[in-house]
Amino acid sequence: MVLLKEFKKALLTSLWFVFLTFPIVVIKVDPIERTVFWRWQNAFYMAVGTFSIYLLVKFYQHRKENQPKSSDAGENKLPISSLIHRILLNPVQRNIFIGIVAAISIVFPHIFSTYQTNVMTTALMYVVLGLGLNIVVGLAGLLDLGFVAFYAVGAYTYSLLNLHFGLGFWTVLPIGGLLAATFGILLGFPVLRLRGDYLAIVTLGFGEIIRLILENWGKFSKGPSGISNIPRPGFFGMHFNLEQSVLYTYYLMIILVIVTIFIVNRLQDSRLGRAWIALREDEIACQAMGIDKRKTKLVAFSLGAFWAGIVGVMFAAKTTFINPASFTFLESAIILSIVVLGGMGSIVGVVFGALILILLPEYLRALSEYRMLAFGAILVCMMIFRPQGLISNIRRTYKFEKKSPPPVR
Amino acid sequence: MKQPILNVTNLTMDFGGIRALDSVDLDVNSGEIVALIGPNGAGKTTFFNCITGIYQPTGGDILLSLPNKSKKVSLKGLKPNKVTERGLARTFQNIRLFPKMTVLENVMIGRHCRTKAFIFGAIFRTAATRREEESILETSYAILEKVGLAEHANEFADNLSYGAQRRLEIARALATEPLLLLLDEPAAGMNPQETLDLDHLIKQISQEGQAILLIEHDMQLVMSLSDRIFVMDYGKKIAQGTPAEIRANPAVIKAYLGEEVDA
Numbered sequence: 055m056v057l058l059k060e061f062k063k064a065l066l067t068s069l070w071f072v073f074l075t076f077p078i079v080v081i082k083v084d085p086i087e088r089t090v091f092w093r094w095q096n097a098f099y100m101a102v103g104t105f106s107i108y109l110l111v112k113f114y115q116h117r118k119e120n121q122p123k124s125s126d127a128g129e130n131k132l133p134i135s136s137l138i139h140r141i142l143l144n145p146v147q148r149n150i151f152i153g154i155v156a157a158i159s160i161v162f163p164h165i166f167s168t169y170q171t172n173v174m175t176t177a178l179m180y181v182v183l184g185l186g187l188n189i190v191v192g193l194a195g196l197l198d199l200g201f202v203a204f205y206a207v208g209a210y211t212y213s214l215l216n217l218h219f220g221l222g223f224w225t226v227l228p229i230g231g232l233l234a235a236t237f238g239i240l241l242g243f244p245v246l247r248l249r250g251d252y253l254a255i256v257t258l259g260f261g262e263i264i265r266l267i268l269e270n271w272g273k274f275s276k277g278p279s280g281i282s283n284i285p286r287p288g289f290f291g292m293h294f295n296l297e298q299s300v301l302y303t304y305y306l307m308i309i310l311v312i313v314t315i316f317i318v319n320r321l322q323d324s325r326l327g328r329a330w331i332a333l334r335e336d337e338i339a340c341q342a343m344g345i346d347k348r349k350t351k352l353v354a355f356s357l358g359a360f361w362a363g364i365v366g367v368m369f370a371a372k373t374t375f376i377n378p379a380s381f382t383f384l385e386s387a388i389i390l391s392i393v394v395l396g397g398m399g400s401i402v403g404v405v406f407g408a409l410i411l412i413l414l415p416e417y418l419r420a421l422s423e424y425r426m427l428a429f430g431a432i433l434v435c436m437m438i439f440r441p442q443g444l445i446s447n448i449r450r451t452y453k454f455e456k457k458s459p460p461p462v463r
Numbered sequence: 464m465k466q467p468i469l470n471v472t473n474l475t476m477d478f479g480g481i482r483a484l485d486s487v488d489l490d491v492n493s494g495e496i497v498a499l500i501g502p503n504g505a506g507k508t509t510f511f512n513c514i515t516g517i518y519q520p521t522g523g524d525i526l527l528s529l530p531n532k533s534k535k536v537s538l539k540g541l542k543p544n545k546v547t548e549r550g551l552a553r554t555f556q557n558i559r560l561f562p563k564m565t566v567l568e569n570v571m572i573g574r575h576c577r578t579k580a581f582i583f584g585a586i587f588r589t590a591a592t593r594r595e596e597e598s599i600l601e602t603s604y605a606i607l608e609k610v611g612l613a614e615h616a617n618e619f620a621d622n623l624s625y626g627a628q629r630r631l632e633i634a635r636a637l638a639t640e641p642l643l644l645l646l647d648e649p650a651a652g653m654n655p656q657e658t659l660d661l662d663h664l665i666k667q668i669s670q671e672g673q674a675i676l677l678i679e680h681d682m683q684l685v686m687s688l689s690d691r692i693f694v695m696d697y698g699k700k701i702a703q704g705t706p707a708e709i710r711a712n713p714a715v716i717k718a719y720l721g722e723e724v725d726a
Contacts (some may be wrong), residue, residue, distance in 0.1 A: 062632075317586050324592070325578055327597070332572045335561035336631030342515060342555075343545035344576025344639050353582065 060112055068104035073099050129365045138402060142448060158310050163301050164217055171304050175372060177412040178307040179365050182314045184392035184404040186361030189318065192399035192447075193327060193388065194354035195334025197254040200241070200261025201389050204359035206235040206268060206381035208366020213281040213376055214274075223287040227367050234363020237264075238356035246348055249337065268378040282375025287371045296413055303372050310368065313403055314361060321357070323399070331399070388412075396438055397443025406444050465492040468674050469514075469551075470535070474523035476506075478511050483509045485698045486523065489676075490627035491643055493613075496665070496675045498685045501695035507678045508556055510559045511647055515553050516543040527551065527642065552634040554649060556617050556643070556678075562621035566612055566631055570603040573638025581626075602703055610634045610664060626657035630664065637668070639646050644668070646677040650684050651663055660692060663689060686710070694718065 077114065079100055082091040118455050141147045163171040190198045208230040215221040215229065245256050258392065267273045275281075285301045287306060296301055321327050329350045332340040341347050389413060396407025419426035436444075468489040471557045475482040484507050491497045499507050513520040519540060527549055538546050545645040553572075561569050578599060584592035610630045617624060629649055636644055649665070650658045658681060663709060665688055669675055679685045684691065685706070692709045694702040696718040702709060709715055 191525040325580045339559035344544045346544050
């Protein structure tokens with residue numbers, strides 16, 4: 055009986071999908087010949103495909119529900135997630151893992167083409183952006199939809215300071231970061247009292263304000279035409295050709311990623327990191343336990359923005375051209391997706407999330423015009439089947455065995 | 464010799480036109496257990512929220528006497544975190560733990576206002592920071608042992624049983640080294656055994672010299688624990704005294720049971 059019901063549902067679902075995709079899959083208009091092709095076989099494929107996928111998903115769900123709970127670890131774990139947890143919790147395996155990752159990242163540009171290296175550099179930028187936003191969203195639980203504003207602040211700091219004062223990349227790198235952090239505090243002050251959806255809307259507005267200023271204040275930012283001929287990062291006055299420069303930028307990004315992971319990891323494990331997590335968990339209890347809500351929030355905002363500013367400077371130096379179109383809301387949404395998809399508050403998760411989200415559209419190019427569709431579908435599936443993200447955060451467990459016997463009373 | 468710790472005078476709190484607290488006086492001495500009782504809606508939790516800075520009271524004053532200092536500090540108008548820093552720590556009527564943090568981390572949060580490592584210390588992990596972290600860990604663990612939760616140290620707080628969560632809230636408040644511990648209905652929803660354990664725990668904490676102010680509905684617990692009792696009704700203090708005095712007080716009986724109607 056149950057089976058029949060499921061079949062009925064599957065049939066309905068497939069009919070619905072045929073209806074939905076009818077205009078793009080079945081009808082094909084040839085404007086020159088002024089004829090319309092009806093590709094009915096496509097509708098049939100769509101129906102069969104949806105029908106079988108539906109049944110497959112149901113079967114999978116059914117089996118999962120009926121499975122005796124052998125390992126009730128509380129959470130259902132993705133094989134890759136538990137594998138990574140196991141590796142990271144074992145010091146020897148962890149060192150081997152880190153060694154392999156380091157080796158891959160060092161030889162990567164020598165194996166693959168310049169184009170691939172460039173793509174990877176972009177992905178690494180998003181790793182750092184994701185880690186920055188992870189402080190704000192993942193740890194402190196402040197939903198920020200305007201994160202790209204700080205990214206823009208960094209990028210424009212470098213290009214404008216270079217344009218007007220001729221300042222070099224290395225001088226501006228810290229300035230860009232600090233300026234973005236200042237903007238983080240500026241945004242932080244008015245939103246101290248806000249939470250959740252209200253905060254999201256204000257930050258969204260903030261992101262748009264920055265973009266609109268850059269777009270419309272032509273005298274200051276050169277408007278939509280943007281700033282070109284931004285110098286690439288230098289190395290003690292040496293001059294690189296294009297290929298060397300790509301390689302150099304790639305290694306700079308690798309170093310930046312390592313530094314970011316190191317610092318974010320330490321912050322997370324510190325007194326400050328605990329305060330952020332407490333703030334995320336319960337604001338009133340957090341304050342009642344003596345944590346200064348203002349200070350903690352502002353520090354989260356400014357530290358998150360700092361990384362965005364740094365990456366902004368890198369971005370301007372890498373692309374040598376920036377305009378406000380690079381800093382739309384879509385960017386914020388992608389960075390937020392990286393954090394959510396990867397796993398809120400989890401450093402490894404965010405790294406994986408960034409690599410997947412940025413590299414996937416590149417490698418889906420084989421699907422040509424369907425790639426964004428496929429990308430969207432993957433995101434939807436991801437959120438349905440694994441809402442807590444790819445790799446959930448490993449909670450640090452404190453061992454208290456150093457002093458035996460433990461201090462009693 | 465008993466020294467006063469907390470002096471609340473004429474505390475008044477208005478919500479629009481409603482007077483939730485009407486000139487309430489209350490004082491707690493060192494080493495004492497003082498209970499605040501009253502029917503539902505009497506304003507007990509509002510009183511707690513006012514003295515811990517969650518609400519800003521309309522009138523009156525809250526004075527805290529610091530040890531080794533003759534001067535008293537006013538807590539009125541301070542933010543909740545500042546109040547906790549001065550030495551008032553509380554638990555909540557509806558449990559407010561940090562559910563996705565471990566039991567030990569919950570207590571470590573309590574140490575926050577007694578430590579000071581910040582961004583620089585966190586990133587470079589200086590010797591001072593490492594020492595501080597170690598002492599946080601040590602103190603927190605000792606407190607967990609005191610409340611009997613040490614074996615659950617690395618579990619998530621929301622996986623604990625109800626009674627254990629209540630004890631963890633007390634542990635977290637104790638970690639801030641309060642001069643006065645405020646417990647808001649610690650026995651609410653507990654079974655008799657858990658209540659008995661709680662009774663022992665509170666007595667044990669009290670014997671270590673901790674002053675405690677508690678709101679509680681469980682009369683047996685209140686009578687067994689308290690040195691003095693304050694009774695509130697409709698935002699007003701209607702009685703104060705020792706448990707024996709309160710039990711015999713007609714105003715209290717009236718508030719709880721209603722007036723006797725003469726036939």
